[in-house]
Amino acid sequence: MIGRLNHVAIAVPDLTVASDMYRDTLGAQVSPPQREPDHGVTVVFVELPNTKIELLEPLDETSPIAAFLERNPAGGIHHICYEVEDIYAARDQLKAKGARVLGTGEPKIGAHGKPILFLHPKDFNGTLVELEQV
């Protein structure tokens, strides 16, 4: 079912510092910061040859990643995102296997403009998993 690793998302307390570090210290190609008000974050894309890293800074204290940064003030890996061909088929297959889908269970439109779902970390080795239909 799962296809490519679409991205690894890293929550960071300071996007400028994190972006400079990926560009200047690790020598990677980084995008300009993009505000995503619908998702409560500003994001910088680190473009690697085979996938991307997304550096996420909360827009305010209501951001979905604000609580994560309170627990992990230095930042940390927040989730990984796998691509699927059909988000509804994926959801139904996962639910049939007993895996928990977060929220209402209905796909939402994610930051890339495509349908996404998040899966419960307790069902996936403590890892928050996003699925994105591509």
Added chain:
Amino acid sequence: MIGRLNHVAIAVPDLTVASDMYRDTLGAQVSPPQREPDHGVTVVFVELPNTKIELLEPLDETSPIAAFLERNPAGGIHHICYEVEDIYAARDQLKAKGARVLGTGEPKIGAHGKPILFLHPKDFNGTLVELEQV
């Protein structure tokens, strides 16, 4: 400097459960478990079209990931690994930028038989970063 994302490593308390979950629930291709006594882990490779996930179970309580699992009993993302062309050039560039290399600072031979280094998570947004020369 950094190239491809070589892998994402996830520490898991039970490799059989985690491996079955990736194969049966997420529908991914998983390898048989491989014991890596030199690195204190048994590993299962989840092969994705563009990269891989490594599921790591400690061989015993002296394993480098045993303490991580004590803090995160359900498991969690342990590190991410970026490829570099020249591990010594990468190390020297990182040290010149003030980033800390773990251990002696000399590359070791990693689980794939190639030279590796680990970088201090405090310098990289709370993320343990491995560099592997390919």
